[in-house]
Amino acid sequence: MASMNDIARRAGVSIATVSRVLNNSGSVNEATRARILKAIKDLKYQPSRVAKRLRSKSVSSNLLGVLIPDIQNPFYVDVLRGIEDIAYTNNYAIIMCNYSQDEKKEKLYLEILQSEAIDGLIAAPANEQDVQLKKMVREGLPVVCVDRGLQDEDVDIVVVDNREGAFKAVEHLIKLGRRRIAYISGLQTIPSSRYREKGYLDALSSYQIPVVPELIKHGDSKYEGGLVLCEELLNLPEPPDAVFTGNNLITLGALESIHKHQLRIPDDIAIVGFDDMIWSSSLNPSLTAVRQPAYDIGQRACELLLQRISEPGRACIKMILKTELIVRRST
Amino acid sequence: MASMNDIARRAGVSIATVSRVLNNSGSVNEATRARILKAIKDLKYQPSRVAKRLRSKSVSSNLLGVLIPDIQNPFYVDVLRGIEDIAYTNNYAIIMCNYSQDEKKEKLYLEILQSEAIDGLIAAPANEQDVQLKKMVREGLPVVCVDRGLQDEDVDIVVVDNREGAFKAVEHLIKLGRRRIAYISGLQTIPSSRYREKGYLDALSSYQIPVVPELIKHGDSKYEGGLVLCEELLNLPEPPDAVFTGNNLITLGALESIHKHQLRIPDDIAIVGFDDMIWSSSLNPSLTAVRQPAYDIGQRACELLLQRISEPGRACIKMILKTELIVRRST
DNA sequence: GTGAAAGCGCTAACAT
DNA sequence: ATGTTAGCGCTTTCAC
Numbered sequence: 047m048a049s050m051n052d053i054a055r056r057a058g059v060s061i062a063t064v065s066r067v068l069n070n071s072g073s074v075n076e077a078t079r080a081r082i083l084k085a086i087k088d089l090k091y092q093p094s095r096v097a098k099r100l101r102s103k104s105v106s107s108n109l110l111g112v113l114i115p116d117i118q119n120p121f122y123v124d125v126l127r128g129i130e131d132i133a134y135t136n137n138y139a140i141i142m143c144n145y146s147q148d149e150k151k152e153k154l155y156l157e158i159l160q161s162e163a164i165d166g167l168i169a170a171p172a173n174e175q176d177v178q179l180k181k182m183v184r185e186g187l188p189v190v191c192v193d194r195g196l197q198d199e200d201v202d203i204v205v206v207d208n209r210e211g212a213f214k215a216v217e218h219l220i221k222l223g224r225r226r227i228a229y230i231s232g233l234q235t236i237p238s239s240r241y242r243e244k245g246y247l248d249a250l251s252s253y254q255i256p257v258v259p260e261l262i263k264h265g266d267s268k269y270e271g272g273l274v275l276c277e278e279l280l281n282l283p284e285p286p287d288a289v290f291t292g293n294n295l296i297t298l299g300a301l302e303s304i305h306k307h308q309l310r311i312p313d314d315i316a317i318v319g320f321d322d323m324i325w326s327s328s329l330n331p332s333l334t335a336v337r338q339p340a341y342d343i344g345q346r347a348c349e350l351l352l353q354r355i356s357e358p359g360r361a362c363i364k365m366i367l368k369t370e371l372i373v374r375r376s377t
Numbered sequence: 378m379a380s381m382n383d384i385a386r387r388a389g390v391s392i393a394t395v396s397r398v399l400n401n402s403g404s405v406n407e408a409t410r411a412r413i414l415k416a417i418k419d420l421k422y423q424p425s426r427v428a429k430r431l432r433s434k435s436v437s438s439n440l441l442g443v444l445i446p447d448i449q450n451p452f453y454v455d456v457l458r459g460i461e462d463i464a465y466t467n468n469y470a471i472i473m474c475n476y477s478q479d480e481k482k483e484k485l486y487l488e489i490l491q492s493e494a495i496d497g498l499i500a501a502p503a504n505e506q507d508v509q510l511k512k513m514v515r516e517g518l519p520v521v522c523v524d525r526g527l528q529d530e531d532v533d534i535v536v537v538d539n540r541e542g543a544f545k546a547v548e549h550l551i552k553l554g555r556r557r558i559a560y561i562s563g564l565q566t567i568p569s570s571r572y573r574e575k576g577y578l579d580a581l582s583s584y585q586i587p588v589v590p591e592l593i594k595h596g597d598s599k600y601e602g603g604l605v606l607c608e609e610l611l612n613l614p615e616p617p618d619a620v621f622t623g624n625n626l627i628t629l630g631a632l633e634s635i636h637k638h639q640l641r642i643p644d645d646i647a648i649v650g651f652d653d654m655i656w657s658s659s660l661n662p663s664l665t666a667v668r669q670p671a672y673d674i675g676q677r678a679c680e681l682l683l684q685r686i687s688e689p690g691r692a693c694i695k696m697i698l699k700t701e702l703i704v705r706r707s708t
Numbered sequence: 709g710t711g712a713a714a715g716c717g718c719t720a721a722c723a724t
Numbered sequence: 725a726t727g728t729t730a731g732c733g734c735t736t737t738c739a740c
Contacts, residue, residue, distance in 0.1 A: 047518075053719075060726065062719085062727060063474070072725080073725065077727085092488060092491060094431070095492045095493050096493060096717080099718095100734090101719050101720090101732055102718090102731090105718095117457065118454065123454060126475075127448060130471075134482065140473065141470060143471075154465075162427060162470065163426075174614045216624055269655060301656075324629065328632040329659055329660060332661070380733055380734085389729090391711045391712075395734060395738085405710080425734070427733080431718095431734075433716065436734090707716085711739085711740080713736100714737085715734105716734090719731090720730095720738080721728105721729090
């Protein structure tokens, strides 16, 4: 790969002049500019982003980090797409790190990201206390949180109103006449799980429906969790007549379990899930779901990050997006 | 962030010695080693991967590129997970580039990847003629192709036997008594689309079933394509009694369309899709599908890449994995 | 066993 | 308008 030096030599100038035409800084004679441009073309020169990044913190190296908990979860895929589209239009590349809900892996990735000298980071941390991420924020790395925030740390964040979304879902079930409504939660370390549980409890209490502890299950935010916990619910002496699932993977696991038991949805048991998916309407039956604007979340987050990179001092923004209840055949 | 210089000063040695203990190269006095180690700990030193990468091509910078066509397609997500797991255990980070089936975007990403000085690349190129990727291969960048290869270019590749997978799917439909079997293809520029079409045609011909051109539709490998093209099929004067869909997103689109027409599956029309998904059994009805070992593909590809990085000279390997027909209720 | 110094490709301050 | 040079953080010869 040709370097600036090669260009300079071929055009018979110094590398400083090459740098000038490359960055449109300073003034350079039209004739030499043309020569340099030609050399660049001839040698198919491509600037080294690595060298640029090493050179100085003051210049943007156009590299962002993205740290997400679970790439298997279509919600994060959509967030990622949103991020990526904005990054792409602004000529940023992305280092994508998926820690698979594994805090050890998350830690390693944060170290790598740091040592890759990224310009900024969009992260959904494993938990709100994440010391390492907090430290990076404090050291001045531009960070935007998505889906999950950081406790006692002033940082940009884009989330949805999880409590309200859950409330609407459970209220919907109640209005349909359901009374034994179960909740299958994801990891309790994740704030959104707790807010969704809060929404569930609030809805029950709003309608004076007693809370039955055995109808609340806590799992791992994954398919397997949904499967196993729903199994437990269905095996109860008095099983639920409706279930509210804490995220899309849990929903799929729960569906599997319900089908195994040969129960009819919604006649025997209704189900509403958090997170809508592109194939929700193709499920058996089509799924009533709380839709998060995942793609938007990604876009907004990336915009906030680029803003913060160019203006590090600006006050932090907490952006709360609305959810939407999509009613289909499963309720 | 502390640099090697800081460590050296604090330990009262030169950076060369620091480098030695960092890389376990050369011999260094136990006492000084201890001092240096302590300084590293005290200053929470983290090596700069950027500087290391700039320094020399001869030393690995532990960064891989991944170039995929469509992150919305769960198949690629699973491939990505496979890649990532292997990369992680070998202490490599990943720059993930999703070009959304957009060749212009793909081109830009290849440039970025190159200028990021990655150690190697796993790619599913938009088409087999990709000049830029070919050039990178020829210039010595370790590359492994997945899912899609490069014409007339010797390169490691991991694929499945698409023709055979399609053949099995269509044969299955035929044995069930279907005769008007449609095929909704993805982008024809993608080799796998063509191989799958070949498998479809071979199956028909093996069973002496005439090919009906209007039953073969070519689309864009996306949800919308599946939806629109299936719509066209269903509006035919003589609609198909079965449809074989070219990938998972097309399948979902086709399902949507069939449901819209209120047709019963498989009574009115059977459907079998290429690509199995975690929620295939939760679809309405559960989906008969050709399963690709996507996660394995990713793992194998990454292993091949790491091999090639450490041994650039070794002969190219073409790895062909088997598909599996999972029969469920949609046929 | 340890250090000095060159150099990877680039930017930016300072000279000319 | 253009050139010279220091330096970003690291590895690696070559001395000592």
